[in-house]
Amino acid sequence: MTLVPFPSAQSPLEPSPDDRDRHRVAEDEETEAAGGKMSFLEHLDELRKRLIISIASIVIGFLIAFPFGQRLWAFVLVPLTAAVPGGAFIFTDPAEAFMLLIKTAALAGLILASPVVLLQVWLFVAPGLYAHEKKFAVPFVLFATTFFVSGAAFSHYILFPWAWRFFASFGNEYLQFLPRIGPAFAMYVRLLLACGLVFQLPTVVFFLARIGLATPGFLIRNTKYAILIIFIVAAILTPDANPVTQTMMAAPMIALYGLSILIAWAFGRAPRER
Numbered sequence: 533m534t535l536v537p538f539p540s541a542q543s544p545l546e547p548s549p550d551d552r553d554r555h556r557v558a559e560d561e562e563t564e565a566a567g568g569k570m571s572f573l574e575h576l577d578e579l580r581k582r583l584i585i586s587i588a589s590i591v592i593g594f595l596i597a598f599p600f601g602q603r604l605w606a607f608v609l610v611p612l613t614a615a616v617p618g619g620a621f622i623f624t625d626p627a628e629a630f631m632l633l634i635k636t637a638a639l640a641g642l643i644l645a646s647p648v649v650l651l652q653v654w655l656f657v658a659p660g661l662y663a664h665e666k667k668f669a670v671p672f673v674l675f676a677t678t679f680f681v682s683g684a685a686f687s688h689y690i691l692f693p694w695a696w697r698f699f700a701s702f703g704n705e706y707l708q709f710l711p712r713i714g715p716a717f718a719m720y721v722r723l724l725l726a727c728g729l730v731f732q733l734p735t736v737v738f739f740l741a742r743i744g745l746a747t748p749g750f751l752i753r754n755t756k757y758a759i760l761i762i763f764i765v766a767a768i769l770t771p772d773a774n775p776v777t778q779t780m781m782a783a784p785m786i787a788l789y790g791l792s793i794l795i796a797w798a799f800g801r802a803p804r805e806r
Contacts, residue, residue, distance in 0.1 A: 582652040589648035593641030601633045615700035621713040650676040676735040683731030687724040695777050726769040737792035741800040748797040
């Protein structure tokens with residue numbers, strides 16, 4: 533007499549439904565990782581595509597800002613002329629004022645296009661991320677844009693006017709402060725972009741926390757080294773050797789480092805994701 537096993541009985545060698553689900557998830561992750569791998573030429577082609585879109589967005593921002601060039605001049609220059617004798621800058625090159633209009637519109641276009649540019653940065657690195665990590669594109673672009681604009685505003689309203697007044701304070705009966713608009717605007721742009729990039733610290737920590745390279749504990753343990761690096765960066769980026777100006781730039785960076793610890797705690801990888 534032959535015994536026929538009961539149809540619902542499961543062989544001990546057959547994987548359970550939970551094991552099959554875990555195996556399917558692992559296969560999906562392996563497939564996604566394999567699909568995310570790109571050759572060197574594919575990386576270059578992807579980079580070219582992102583650069584083209586970024587440059588096109590900046591050009592569009594420039595075209596939008598250019599008709600408002602005179603208003604942009606007033607926004608940038610009027611607060612600074614208070615420290616200039618006669619209340620006006622000078623220019624010695626015939627094309628200098630026209631080029632200033634072009635540069636001002638280009639700077640405004642960059643700020644207008646910053647969300648698109650930052651999105652292209654995310655899309656360039658996204659192929660190397662898992663699906664559950666790609667959903668953070670919106671927070672990344674939102675954080676990066678907010679902190680870039682905040683850094684630019686900090687430079688415009690606080691840091692640059694302070695540094696400008698510091699330089700102007702050296703005028704006396706022997707020296708008259710008659711600044712050219714070209715070098716003054718170059719220093720303005722340099723400080724504004726530097727602050728915009730420095731204020732990206734929380735965004736960088738957000739990205740590192742999502743891929744598991746930064747944790748709140750690590751950031752807290754290395755706070756003293758971070759403060760030292762912050763003051764070194766502030767000394768490099770500030771245009772003068774005034775310790776007050778350097779401290780004014782370092783203070784918000786230290787505050788941003790503290791915010792980065794909270795961001796790493798809130799958005800860091802959970803232990804089950806590692």
